Amino acid sequence: MTDRLTIATWNINSVRLRMPIVEKFLAEVQPDVLCLQETKCPDANFPFNSLRKAGYEHIEINGQKGYHGVATLSKRPLTNVEKREFCEMGDSRHVAVDVPFNGQPLRIHNFYVPAGGDEPDREINPKFGHKLDFMNEMKAWLQGEETDKPAVLVGDLNVAPYEEDVWSHKKLLKVVSHTPVETELFEDVRETGGWIDAMRQFVPMDEKLYTWWSYRAKDWAAANKGRRLDHVWVSKPLGSAVQATSVLGDARGWEKPSDHAPVIAFFEA
DNA sequence: ATGGCGTATGGAATACGA
Numbered sequence: 001m002t003d004r005l006t007i008a009t010w011n012i013n014s015v016r017l018r019m020p021i022v023e024k025f026l027a028e029v030q031p032d033v034l035c036l037q038e039t040k041c042p043d044a045n046f047p048f049n050s051l052r053k054a055g056y057e058h059i060e061i062n063g064q065k066g067y068h069g070v071a072t073l074s075k076r077p078l079t080n081v082e083k084r085e086f087c088e089m090g091d092s093r094h095v096a097v098d099v100p101f102n103g104q105p106l107r108i109h110n111f112y113v114p115a116g117g118d119e120p121d122r123e124i125n126p127k128f129g130h131k132l133d134f135m136n137e138m139k140a141w142l143q144g145e146e147t148d149k150p151a152v153l154v155g156d157l158n159v160a161p162y163e164e165d166v167w168s169h170k171k172l173l174k175v176v177s178h179t180p181v182e183t184e185l186f187e188d189v190r191e192t193g194g195w196i197d198a199m200r201q202f203v204p205m206d207e208k209l210y211t212w213w214s215y216r217a218k219d220w221a222a223a224n225k226g227r228r229l230d231h232v233w234v235s236k237p238l239g240s241a242v243q244a245t246s247v248l249g250d251a252r253g254w255e256k257p258s259d260h261a262p263v264i265a266f267f268e269a
Numbered sequence: 270a271t272g273g274c275g276t277a278t279g280g281a282a283t284a285c286g287a
Contacts, residue, residue: 013275013276013286014275014276014277017275017276017277038276038286040276040277065277065278066276066277066278066284066285067277067284067285067286115285115286115287116287117285117286117287118287127285158286158287167271171271172271175271175287176287177287212287214271214272214273214274214287215272215273215274215275215286216270216271216272216273216274216275217270217271217272217273217274218270218273223270225271227287229287256275259274259275259286259287
């Protein structure tokens with residue numbers, strides 16, 4: 001029996017404000033699972049009813065007032081829910097679930113890694129230190145997770161690791177998200193955990209690939225000064241099941257858009 | 270021109286994003 005599963009990840013920059021385009025996305029793409037970041041919504045105010053009406057009956061959230069917040073919506077039942085706190089900051093930046101795929105549980109981690117502020121120096125910018133500490137804690141913790149099982153790690157990881165993941169490698173070398181200290185640590189986290197960068201399995205390393213375009217550009221599409229901040233990592237046992245990934249760049253041009261586009265991954269086993 | 274904007278909070282101006 002063949003089983004097919006579609007998982008999407010999207011930094012939505014306020015789930016309540018963005019409900020019209022979330023519903024549009026769910027209707028058009030019909031992913032089995034959607035992982036949202038930056039929901040900016042206290043748990044008590046989360047729009048459960050609208051999302052259940054859209055066919056996503058299974059919803060796990062880790063939210064807080066004003067900032068951050070993640071949510072995982074699913075057509076399939078979700079079990080083994082875990083919401084881990086990192087850096088003892090009290091931030092809502094992670095939720096993990098199991099979803100049934102091909103007759104066994106598939107672990108799905110949904111992450112929102114700290115942006116890191118403006119100055120790439122932890123001595124003068126504590127937010128940058130927090131970002132590095134967060135990634136180091138991710139690395140240590142994920143080592144303890146069972147990496148010999150099917151698993152996916154998605155989210156806004158706030159690092160664009162490769163030269164063609166940004167519009168200008170040279171101009172962004174000192175800009176938070178693409179500094180060598182971040183990109184090297186990012187690769188260390190990924191490789192230590194045995195994760196595969198699924199998006200780059202389908203796009204050659206010398207081709208540009210972005211998921212985020214600033215609100216500040218007069219014409220984001222014309223300027224096209226993007227970065228790949230959102231990622232889909234898969235464990236090695238799941239590697240052969242990834243059929244394709246895509247960035248729905250169109251969504252950046254929808255009405256009242258997020259500054260991030262959704263990333264979609266297709267699995268078959 | 271990588272911040273030129275956008276969002277939450279709270280009810281104006283500030284913090285934060287990346």
